[in-house]
Amino acid sequence: MSAQTTRVRRVDPAEEASLTAWYEVLSRALDEGGTEAAQEAVLPLEEMRGVLAAEGPGGHALAFLASEEDGTPVGALLLEYDDAEPDTVEVDIAVLPGARRRGHGTALLRTAGTVGTELGRNTQVVEVSSGPGRDLSDCPGGGFALAHGFGVAGAEDLHVLDLPLPPAVEALLRERVRPGRGESEVTGWQDECPDGLLEPCALLREDLGHGPAEGTAGGDEGPHTVADRTERVRLAEARRAEEGVHSLVSAALDASGRAVGLSELVLLPGSGAVDQAGTLVLPEHRGRGLGSRLWLRNLTDLARAFPERDRVRVRTGPGDEAARGTAAELGFRPVERTFALERALPGD
Known part of the structure; x- marks a missing residue:
C-alpha cells in the first residue's frame, strides 16, 4: 500500500x-x-x-x-x-x-x-526507547525518525532494582550508613514536607542549582520570601495529591539544622514501579556514605508503606560513569535507553 x-x-x-x-x-x-x-x-x-x-x-x-x-x-x-x-x-x-x-x-x-x-x-519532539546497547537505527521507530529528519537531542539510560532488596545489597547499604560522631541526622517523610524543613530543603536545591533562586531575585517574578517558598511547595504537594501521586523523601541535616542532603522517590498511581527523582548532597558532605544513608531511609520506608511496589527505577546520562557505577553496585540492572529526538517544522 x-x-x-x-x-x-x-x-x-x-x-x-x-x-x-x-x-x-x-x-x-x-x-x-x-x-x-x-x-x-x-x-x-x-x-x-x-x-x-x-x-x-x-x-x-x-x-x-x-x-x-x-x-x-x-x-x-x-x-x-x-x-x-x-x-x-x-x-x-x-x-x-x-x-x-x-x-x-x-x-x-x-x-x-x-x-x-x-x-x-516550530519543533517536533519524539522519544524512542530500546534495549540497552542497541543502535538507535535498529530501535522500533528509531530508523523511521532518523529517515524523516529527526536528530538526537539527548539520551538517558533506565536502570531497575527489583524489590524486595537482595540481601547483599541491603548489607552493602547498611555497611555504608553507619554514622560517625557529628555526622548529619537523617530524617524522612511521606507526601507532605514538615513545616520546619520547607525552607532548608528549598535552600539546598538552590545551592546545587536545582530550582529557581528562591529568597533572591527570581527573573521577572521578583524576590521570593519564605512564605512564597512554602506556598509553592504546598501547591505542588496538593497537585500530586489530586493526581494520586505519592512521594517518599529523606533529608540530612547538620547540627545547625541546615539541609545538606536530600533524596526523593516518586510513586505514580497504577504502576508497580517507584522512580528515583534524585539525590542531592552538598560537595563538602560527599564521600561519607550520606547518599547511601538517604537511600536506605527511603527504601526502608518504601518497604513498610508500599510493600506492593516491585521495583525502583533510576535514570542516568549515558556518559555519567559515576552514577552508572553506583547503580550497578547497588544491584540495578540496565533495562533500556531512551533517545530524545527533534526536528524543525517549516516556517510560515
Whole structure:
C-alpha cells in the first residue's frame, strides 16, 4: 500500500467508538515495543479521555486515527503541547506491527507536521526507547525518525532494582550508613514536607542549582520570601495529591539544622514501579556514605508503606560513569535507553 491509501482523522474524545479504536491501536502498538517506557506510555482509557477533553491553559493533547481504505484502524497519533513551551509539540506515532512499512506512519507524521504548524509550533519532539546497547537505527521507530529528519537531542539510560532488596545489597547499604560522631541526622517523610524543613530543603536545591533562586531575585517574578517558598511547595504537594501521586523523601541535616542532603522517590498511581527523582548532597558532605544513608531511609520506608511496589527505577546520562557505577553496585540492572529526538517544522 502507499501513503495515499491511509485515511487520517481526528478523534473526538466524546465519540466512544472512535476513542476506543484509537486507544486500542495505541495500546497494542506500544505494547509490542516491550520497553518500560512503551508499556507505561499509555494512561488508562478514562484518564486519557480526560487529557484529550481538557480545556483552558496548560497542557493540551490531540488524537488522530489512521485507517486503511477498508476502514481498518492501523495507526494512532498523539500530539501533546504545553502553553509554557510555545515552540515545541511532542509526537507519539504508533502503527500496528502487521501494518508497518506501508506508509501509515509517514501519513501520521505528515498530519503531525501540519497540525503543529497550525498551532504555531516550530519543533517536533519524539522519544524512542530500546534495549540497552542497541543502535538507535535498529530501535522500533528509531530508523523511521532518523529517515524523516529527526536528530538526537539527548539520551538517558533506565536502570531497575527489583524489590524486595537482595540481601547483599541491603548489607552493602547498611555497611555504608553507619554514622560517625557529628555526622548529619537523617530524617524522612511521606507526601507532605514538615513545616520546619520547607525552607532548608528549598535552600539546598538552590545551592546545587536545582530550582529557581528562591529568597533572591527570581527573573521577572521578583524576590521570593519564605512564605512564597512554602506556598509553592504546598501547591505542588496538593497537585500530586489530586493526581494520586505519592512521594517518599529523606533529608540530612547538620547540627545547625541546615539541609545538606536530600533524596526523593516518586510513586505514580497504577504502576508497580517507584522512580528515583534524585539525590542531592552538598560537595563538602560527599564521600561519607550520606547518599547511601538517604537511600536506605527511603527504601526502608518504601518497604513498610508500599510493600506492593516491585521495583525502583533510576535514570542516568549515558556518559555519567559515576552514577552508572553506583547503580550497578547497588544491584540495578540496565533495562533500556531512551533517545530524545527533534526536528524543525517549516516556517510560515
